[in-house]
Amino acid sequence: MNLFTDIHTHTASPGHKAAVLDISDGKPRVPGMLYSKGIHPLFSRGEEALEAIDADAANGVLAAIGECGMDRNAPVSLKKQEYFFSRQVELSEKYRLPLIIHCVRAFPELLSVYKNMCPSETWIVHGYNNNREILEALLQHGLYVSAGKHILDPVSNIRQWIGLVPAEQLFLETDDSPVPLEKIYEETARLRGETVETLAKNVWANFRRTFHNKPQ
Template identity: 35%
Template sequence: MHINIHTHHINHECELELLQVFKPEKHPLHASFSFGMLPEHLPLQENWIAWERIIASSSCLAVGECGLDKRIQINMLKQIDFFSKWVDLAIAYHKPLIIHCVKAFNDVINVLEDKHCRVPVIFHGFNNGLNTAELLLQKGYYLSFGKALLGFDSNASKCIRQTPKSQLLLETDDTDLSIKFIYNKAARLLGINEQALMDQIQKNIKSIFKSL
């Protein structure tokens, strides 16, 4: 059973594909999805009543992707305020958070801890150093790996070997890659067979999404 925890493109190749939705009018009627917005979407006309209604729906399994990004020119205080509201919704509706984080891990952690966030937290597209991975894993967060696993000697390919399998997820993000290709690469990096990896990620998903 292949599970794709974060994708921008549904291709019906696995049992669970969690589609990323940014625009309320684009959310699918008969598919599981996550809903949130990136800091780069600021400034925008905020409509929290409509957004909350989407998050409350049973098809919305997670909040995000949302988070902080120090590459962009948007004021960090504005980013933190925007991100904090998404965290509030995740807590209110007991839904996991899918985190987009670029060079702002300490700031993201501070928001989560200030909010006493107890919902599962997934850092998607992880491709950072071992020290950052260890910090996030010690706090009980999940790491989701994708296309960066394919890069020669990438941070992701190093970190996945040090990630407890109980905190590991896989994704395709906004690429056209097959999730099966990602699983195959991850299994080889971990030195386990692909079925064992699928079984473990299925267990992780059941821990994250109690309703599945």
């Protein structure tokens, strides 16, 4: 049995210990995977998109809500993004599903929604690759951080700060990258000075604790 958990991917990759496939774009479901659905902040969507997420969550299709969040580079106004993001936070709470978050240059706004809404579900900032101050603020508020392909980039932020993430707040992912999940685990373990087995065990424990409502 494969040891590795992929918290966020856009590619059909069954065979991992667990993998959450983002089906927001209407991608077909793939047996052996878990699913997430959300409204990406880069796209402008209407109420019907929220209703579709609500329906899938109600039917027990989803293991998580997302990716969703806020992106200062998006063509959609931050105000509109915040509205849709908050509505998805509500769905995450209503169905007790963790939230997979995309955040670019909007971390103060993200934390302000967090403080206002006091969610009880886990918030996972996916593809984290920002500075130490933001990382520490997220961790202090109890958010989880997921690292992906940037861990292999010699000049990335996450490579520098991955050792600061407590074992119990860490996830790993492939997202839309063709880099094998194993490589991301190997490099992360090496940078953190732990074995791949220990890392995989910790991420799996986090997954089991967080995805308490997962289908099957």
